[in-house]
Amino acid sequence: MRPFAFVSPRTLDEAVQAMAGAGGNARALAGGSDLVDQMRVGRRTPNLVVDIKNIPDMQRLEYIPGEGLYIGAGVSCTRTGEYAPVAEHYPSIKEVCGLIGSTQIQNRASIAGNVCNSAPSGDTIPPLLTYDAKCIVVGPNGRREVPIGEFFAGPGQNVMAADELLLELVVPPPPANSSGRYLRFIPREEMDIAVAGAASMIAVDPASKRCTRARIALASVAPTPVRALDAEAALEGQVLTADVVKAASDLTPNATSPISDVRGSVEYRKELCKVLTQRTLEHCLADLGM
Amino acid sequence: MEQTIRKAPLQCRVNGQQVEMLVKPWQTLLEVLRDELRLTGTKEGCSNGNCGACTVIIDGQAVDSCLTLGLEADGHEVTTIEGLANGAELHPVQQAFMENGALQCGFCTPGFIMSTKAFLDKHPKPTETELRTGIAGNLCRCTGYDKIIKAIMSITEK
Structure with a gap:
């Protein structure tokens, strides 16, 4: 070195x-x-x-009702995944903490590190996009807040200046009656980089059964992790029947611009987006007893 | 305030013994253990976090020592394969690997044993699926894993 x-x-x-x-x-x-x-x-x-691991501010892991979840940049995936409010309020974030790398990696790696590495395949990123997380960036000119959707600039690139640090991620409280799920496809059972990944977060009004908020985010299918806005629009305001879920999932490739590589072709990745999104939506609906 | 490139003090405990030394910041923990402390039981496999041959335990957690800088161990407790046996008495995980023939060439074995120890300390009664996921960060190119799984499950059934 x-x-x-x-x-x-x-x-x-x-x-x-x-x-x-x-x-x-x-x-x-x-x-x-x-x-x-x-x-x-x-x-x-x-x-x-x-x-940055010995800085107390960067070891903060705290859920404050009404404010949301604070995940310091040095907090390991293991610690994040084991924090009870994460499982309770942000199931897809808990899921990715146990999915990324191996036990050895999860014991060291932080979600903020995954965000700063800014790989299109970063597993922790799609769930953060679906929960509208904010990146708190600090530098010589003070502190600024960057919505996670505006953080990434390309493969391995983001909007932070060379002298800035990511202090923490702040994840707003999830909407009432909501759930979030993440699925990725890898050729192996563990320890691989996603060919494609999909996170969904939906909130449903219990009385009308209509979807009040939908977020879908995809990994490994564009130069940065991306939101599937067309698919989200096809869900919001609707009663989420199987047909509506399928039709919305089929719109996810609109948001993508994948490459063909050793892990999968363009066509395969687009197909995966549809299938993975549909499954995450079905899992969310099951979580909500629907 | 430009920083100087120089060796830096590392103070930690390794297998119960206090260590105070100067290390190069760009030395991995694996290099510090093997090249400086001559604890060569910890193996270097892939050097990039895929194979787990270099697994050691820091403060109770399994980590890949090839992806950890030596200086990151400052103030922490490191356990390597050399620190598991109690004198002549093998650790139960070591004993189980031996009794079940859970190794062939043996290169991955120290890493597997360290991962297993950390995993069982946290999950003493895992299902086989939980176990397989828990030690998925360790690769073995000889055994096909069945004997490793059998060895570990034999401990949990005791």
Whole structure:
């Protein structure tokens, strides 16, 4: 690995200063499951690595009713998935925490790290998109909030400046009477990168049975994770019969621009979007007793 | 405030013993264990988090030591395969692997045993499916896994 300086700040201010002083060539270290490998193969060559795991603000994991869920950038997937309010209010987020990588990876990797790595295939990202999460970004000019839907700029790219840090993700409270699910397709049973992934989140009015909010987000089928807006529009306001669910799922490829590669062809990925979306919607409806 | 590239102090406990040393920030925990502390029971397989041969336990959790910098262990408790046996008495997971012939070439075995220990400490009575998922981060190219699963299930049935 190419030599670099290393700091492990104990406060957010120290971390921001360290990033600012590195001339744009610092990299924050959360779990390291992406970064350490990228440094080993020379894909990233920072002069400074800033370990953010010892900063209390970045270890915050807290659900506040009415405000939502705060997930600090250093909080591991294991800890996130085991936090009871995550299972209770955000089932698809719990699901991806147990899905990404192996037990060893989940014990280190954080959701924020997955977001900052900004791979189109990042499993934790579609659920965050369906719950309208916000990224809290800090840097030398202070703090700013970026909706997760505006965070990604391309494969491995996002809107953060080189001297900025992702402090935490804030996930608003889910709508009443809602559920969220994520499914991905991989050729193996575990430990693989998604050929395609789909997250759905729906809320249904118990009296009218009509869908009051629908969110569908897809992974591995575009340069960034994407929302399937046409499909969402086909669900909202409707009674979610099997036909409505199927018709909406069939619209998901409209949002995609997949590539053909070793994992799957364009046509295959588009087909997967339809099937995976339909299944996640069916699972959500089952969660809601419908 | 530019940072200097230099060795940095690492203080941690490894297999119950206090360690204080200077390490290069770009050394992985795997390299620190093998090359500096000469604890060569931990193996380097794929070096990218796929195979789990380098699995060690930090504060009770299985981690891939190839994806962890040595300095990240600062202030923590690291257990390697060398730290499992109690003198001449093997750890129950080691004993079960031996009795069930759960290895052939043996290269993946230290990683499997560390993963298994961490997993069973948390889930003492897993189903076979839970077990297979729990240790999916460890690859074995010899056994076909059946004897490994049989060995581990034999412990949970005791």
